[in-house]
Amino acid sequence: MVNVNFKPSKEYVEKAFAAFDVLEGRKGRGNDFLGWMDLPSDTPASIVDGCCAIADEWRQKGVEVAVVIGIGGSYLGAKAALAALSHSFGMERRGIEVVFAGFNLSEEYHAELLDYISGKSVAVIVISKSGTTTEPAVAFRIIKEHVEGKYGKAEAASRIVAVTDKARGALKSLSDQEGYRTFVIPDDVGGRFSVLTPVGLLPIAVAGYDIRALLRGAASMQRICAERDARNPALLYAAARNELYDSGKKVEILVSYNPKLQYFGEWWKQLYGESEGKEGRGIFPASVNFTTDLHSMGQYIQEGERMLFETVISVEHAGRELTVCDDPQNLDGLNFLSGKHLEHCNRMAETGTRLAHEDGGVPNGRVTVERIDEFNLGELFFLFEKACGISAYMLGVNPFDQPGVEAYKKNMFALLGKPGYEAQAEAIRERLR
Amino acid sequence: MVNVNFKPSKEYVEKAFAAFDVLEGRKGRGNDFLGWMDLPSDTPASIVDGCCAIADEWRQKGVEVAVVIGIGGSYLGAKAALAALSHSFGMERRGIEVVFAGFNLSEEYHAELLDYISGKSVAVIVISKSGTTTEPAVAFRIIKEHVEGKYGKAEAASRIVAVTDKARGALKSLSDQEGYRTFVIPDDVGGRFSVLTPVGLLPIAVAGYDIRALLRGAASMQRICAERDARNPALLYAAARNELYDSGKKVEILVSYNPKLQYFGEWWKQLYGESEGKEGRGIFPASVNFTTDLHSMGQYIQEGERMLFETVISVEHAGRELTVCDDPQNLDGLNFLSGKHLEHCNRMAETGTRLAHEDGGVPNGRVTVERIDEFNLGELFFLFEKACGISAYMLGVNPFDQPGVEAYKKNMFALLGKPGYEAQAEAIRERLR
Numbered sequence: 001m002v003n004v005n006f007k008p009s010k011e012y013v014e015k016a017f018a019a020f021d022v023l024e025g026r027k028g029r030g031n032d033f034l035g036w037m038d039l040p041s042d043t044p045a046s047i048v049d050g051c052c053a054i055a056d057e058w059r060q061k062g063v064e065v066a067v068v069i070g071i072g073g074s075y076l077g078a079k080a081a082l083a084a085l086s087h088s089f090g091m092e093r094r095g096i097e098v099v100f101a102g103f104n105l106s107e108e109y110h111a112e113l114l115d116y117i118s119g120k121s122v123a124v125i126v127i128s129k130s131g132t133t134t135e136p137a138v139a140f141r142i143i144k145e146h147v148e149g150k151y152g153k154a155e156a157a158s159r160i161v162a163v164t165d166k167a168r169g170a171l172k173s174l175s176d177q178e179g180y181r182t183f184v185i186p187d188d189v190g191g192r193f194s195v196l197t198p199v200g201l202l203p204i205a206v207a208g209y210d211i212r213a214l215l216r217g218a219a220s221m222q223r224i225c226a227e228r229d230a231r232n233p234a235l236l237y238a239a240a241r242n243e244l245y246d247s248g249k250k251v252e253i254l255v256s257y258n259p260k261l262q263y264f265g266e267w268w269k270q271l272y273g274e275s276e277g278k279e280g281r282g283i284f285p286a287s288v289n290f291t292t293d294l295h296s297m298g299q300y301i302q303e304g305e306r307m308l309f310e311t312v313i314s315v316e317h318a319g320r321e322l323t324v325c326d327d328p329q330n331l332d333g334l335n336f337l338s339g340k341h342l343e344h345c346n347r348m349a350e351t352g353t354r355l356a357h358e359d360g361g362v363p364n365g366r367v368t369v370e371r372i373d374e375f376n377l378g379e380l381f382f383l384f385e386k387a388c389g390i391s392a393y394m395l396g397v398n399p400f401d402q403p404g405v406e407a408y409k410k411n412m413f414a415l416l417g418k419p420g421y422e423a424q425a426e427a428i429r430e431r432l433r
Numbered sequence: 434m435v436n437v438n439f440k441p442s443k444e445y446v447e448k449a450f451a452a453f454d455v456l457e458g459r460k461g462r463g464n465d466f467l468g469w470m471d472l473p474s475d476t477p478a479s480i481v482d483g484c485c486a487i488a489d490e491w492r493q494k495g496v497e498v499a500v501v502i503g504i505g506g507s508y509l510g511a512k513a514a515l516a517a518l519s520h521s522f523g524m525e526r527r528g529i530e531v532v533f534a535g536f537n538l539s540e541e542y543h544a545e546l547l548d549y550i551s552g553k554s555v556a557v558i559v560i561s562k563s564g565t566t567t568e569p570a571v572a573f574r575i576i577k578e579h580v581e582g583k584y585g586k587a588e589a590a591s592r593i594v595a596v597t598d599k600a601r602g603a604l605k606s607l608s609d610q611e612g613y614r615t616f617v618i619p620d621d622v623g624g625r626f627s628v629l630t631p632v633g634l635l636p637i638a639v640a641g642y643d644i645r646a647l648l649r650g651a652a653s654m655q656r657i658c659a660e661r662d663a664r665n666p667a668l669l670y671a672a673a674r675n676e677l678y679d680s681g682k683k684v685e686i687l688v689s690y691n692p693k694l695q696y697f698g699e700w701w702k703q704l705y706g707e708s709e710g711k712e713g714r715g716i717f718p719a720s721v722n723f724t725t726d727l728h729s730m731g732q733y734i735q736e737g738e739r740m741l742f743e744t745v746i747s748v749e750h751a752g753r754e755l756t757v758c759d760d761p762q763n764l765d766g767l768n769f770l771s772g773k774h775l776e777h778c779n780r781m782a783e784t785g786t787r788l789a790h791e792d793g794g795v796p797n798g799r800v801t802v803e804r805i806d807e808f809n810l811g812e813l814f815f816l817f818e819k820a821c822g823i824s825a826y827m828l829g830v831n832p833f834d835q836p837g838v839e840a841y842k843k844n845m846f847a848l849l850g851k852p853g854y855e856a857q858a859e860a861i862r863e864r865l866r
Contacts, residue, residue, distance in 0.1 A: 135724060260542075274729060278736045284740070295504045329607075332570040342538055417769055
């Protein structure tokens with residue numbers, strides 16, 4: 001069960017209600033991309049069953065590694081969930097090992113990925129709405145060649161599943177032609193809001209985690225966040241962060257005290273950065289993992305430019321048990337911790353830091369999570385999505401577009417000699433001279 | 434060979450020269466912590482040989498995993514170097530596998546670390562100036578118990594090496610008593626400047642990498658950066674970033690296009706954040722890995738609040754070869770890339786992004802590196818250290834202290850019942866009511 005402790009002023013709660021009404025009334029900017037709001041309650045059992053069936057089939061077939069190809073919203077949700085749910089050292093797997101590809105253009109990374117999978121039984125999940133995004137498309141060419149070379153075309157087709165558009169696009173066409181099974185990315189769900197579609201569900205199921213519990217958690221938060229109520233956690237978070245932004249706090253740091261939430265921070269950065277960072281506005285999203293980063297970013301946060309606030313994800317129960325051993329000699333002077341749980345020390349570090357940062361002029365609010373499991377992750381995903389819609393409407397921007405993402409791509413295509421970009425290429429060459 | 438392309442104004446170059454003179458003259462604030470300036474040239478062969486001897490001995494003994502215990506500057510340098518130099522999937526190891534501990538207080542992490550090492554032949558490097566920093570001291574109690582339980586006290590002592598103060602402190606006392614071999618953290622080198630002491634050298638050597646080449650690279654950069662010359666790259670970087678800061682660019686993003694440099698970004702964030710983030714001042718350091726994060730932070734960087742600038746680490750040559758396969762059907766429309774190296778696409782993405790961000794109001798400078806290897810990493814480490822000293826003096830702060838790091842610790846100790854903190858504990862309990 002997830003709770004929040006943000007305390008925005010009445011004025012900002014009112015503003016948040018207004019944005020909430022625009023979102024719930026589905027009459028704001030970008031309102032053709034609101035499909036994510038109903039995913040938890042409305043995802044048909046057939047989709048969930050379909051994901052689980054692929055997971056079972058591949059497990060029975062002896063698949064050892066599933067390569068998940070995707071970038072941005074087609075990468076970060078599954079990556080965040082798997083990092084949160086998996087053993088830190090890859091032990092005690094519940095399902096198939098998942099590795100990612102196509103989320104960068106690194107030659108070394110992809111060559112080393114081929115090293116890794118070459119002796120193993122492999123399956124592939126390729127995720128792309130269009131099938132033409134450079135990074136995943138290039139990676140898929142490489143991985144497809146590898147898998148077809150290993151198994152032949154027919155067997156390879158049974159080991160490749162595509163998550164893509166329902167009717168159009170290169171990946172859909174290819175899937176139909178090659179006989180890949182497909183899952184649909186709904187038209188009204190943008191990439192960064194897609195973790196509860198098969199984009200996230202399929203990789204998470206293949207890795208052996210309970211996607212039904214994930215959706216149940218999200219559905220529970222969907223109900224809570226639909227209430228037009230001043231205790232609505234999405235509303236409170238949206239109100240608080242806009243109030244802080246308007247008061248000059250231009251950087252928000254998402255803080256966690258569990259290293260498994262590192263990639264949850266990356267997912268959150270995309271969600272908020274891409275939804276709000278436009279028209280010269282928006283909070284700059286950063287993330288840290290404490291206590292690790294108290295020994296790196298801690299000094300800055302305590303005493304640097306006073307333009308920061310923090311949102312702390314506080315996990316109440318650890319998944320394992322380990323206590324501090326006693327040392328009769330006590331040379332390190334830590335016997336006052338003997339017999340205490342490490343996580344107790346971690347939580348006291350959290351409370352101590354919260355107070356210290358408050359004293360240093362860094363306001364902070366908290367999102368409390370019972371434990372890290374599928375249900376609670378589902379709650380967290382939906383809470384932050386809903387709050388993001390409200391928050392971006394409060395800021396006055398369209399939460400669901402990303403016009404700035406194209407700028408570098410046009411230059412890149414011109415530099416790479418893509419047909420149709422000849423004039424732009426000439427202009428760039430001129431500029432680089 | 435590392436190069437930079439920063440173009441600060443004459444005024445800021447002059448200011449940088451003034452700060453350079455203070456640093457070189459060793460008369461600025463914190464000048465009892467300048468030992469790092471001479472490490473590349475003055476590190477005696479005996480230290481390097483000593484690190485390599487431990488590596489050889491443990492390899493011959495069949496050690497499979499070395500647990501490196503440390504936090505902050507006693508963690509990030511080695512972590513950055515090993516992430517940069519190692520195979521993405523842990524294959525083709527040159528030396529012993531290194532895992533880290535004591536850089537957080539997560540109960541799950543440390544319990545899972547014990548799962549991982551329990552069936553393996555283990556050695557330990559424990560790094561702490563005092564031996565009383567909570568995270569590494571707690572982890573060392575746990576790992577020491579494990580290793581002594583496994584091998585008995587005598588054999589355990591041959592598998593534990595401490596990197597600590599030359600004469601004082603809990604870890605030094607314990608080492609003398611138990612017969613651990615030790616390496617010295619010099620008195621005049623602070624944690625975040627310590628990667629070229631045994632703090633970094635020993636773990637890097639144990640992992641099988643060439644620390645002589647690392648020091649040679651650093652020594653080459655030491656010579657270059659000692660020149661009182663307007664082409665000095667450390668001076669140019671320090672001048673450029675202060676000029677940008679004074680013009681309102683309060684966030685610096687360190688950009689890399691190679692996923693192996695992710696933790697180099699973390700090392701850099703500590704170096705700059707902890708050196709400059711004080712007295713209500715300093716650039717907020719953030720880092721991204723492109724093209725991955727172009728699909729998450731890209732929108733914000735292109736069009737969000739105009740308070741950003743970027744420093745790009747540009748790697749000229751990839752360590753592996755992989756080209757884009759041709760596809761006669763060309764459904765994805767990417768045949769204009771057929772036969773091209775992935776890294777070529779990556780570099781065009783880099784150039785395209787540089788121009789797009791410039792057009793979007795995000796100035797960017799570049800640090801060019803020939804390839805990722807020990808020599809170039811040595812150059813990079815020293816370049817950023819030297820520039821940091823100059824830059825912080827330009828900003829007007831002491832680069833070598835970190836007064837703000839203690840604030841949370843005092844609260845934490847009070848909350849954990851540390852003897853001597855009773856009054857503070859009562860005050861905190863009152864405040865939390």
